[in-house]
Amino acid sequence: MKERTYICGLDAAIAVMGGKWKGLILFSLGEGRLRFGELRRTLPGISERMLTLQLREMEKSGLVHREVHYQVPPKVEYSLTEFGHSLNTAMAPLGEWGEEHMERIEAIP
Template structure:
């Protein structure tokens, strides 16, 4: 691992990786595509919470970056599926340790996030109380 800037403009390999997977949903899209080709509707159901606009945008970016291939069957009704390219498969394999870490630590992470939400909610309530006292 080197931290010196490369001729490609990336500060390190992690910088290059993060630029490709940047976005809240891209790692999940890649995760669900490692299992095989998926149609848009299946991806939409698998990646819960993503809007159509954002899913389409992120799929287009992953396609432009050479991670995903879009196959249009030119049928009526329209049928399109997405699959990982060889580069996409290598990226998906690199994400496996992160998936494992998340699975192994899910309960602890959930507890920490719950504490943070409670702390943030308490801070917002304190701020509102302070604002009310000043008025």
């Protein structure tokens, strides 16, 4: 019998979407397909390099689909997979909790 890698479901979920940017990328792509530049504009403060790294990790884990349109100039669009949509849906209540308690959270030293 294979030994479990994660302690619980929350541990597994955080492993897939850990880090500051992945949740925000999920949220942005929840509205639909976006090109790289469009996605970057929805995420103030992220560098091109960091966005590229995060998208690659998310594509590798099956959260994001990358579609290349071979034209001149090349066009690449990113969208959520069904797996990504399911995680985005699961994260929605956490986002609502954060909105509700944002002032208190910002006041934490």
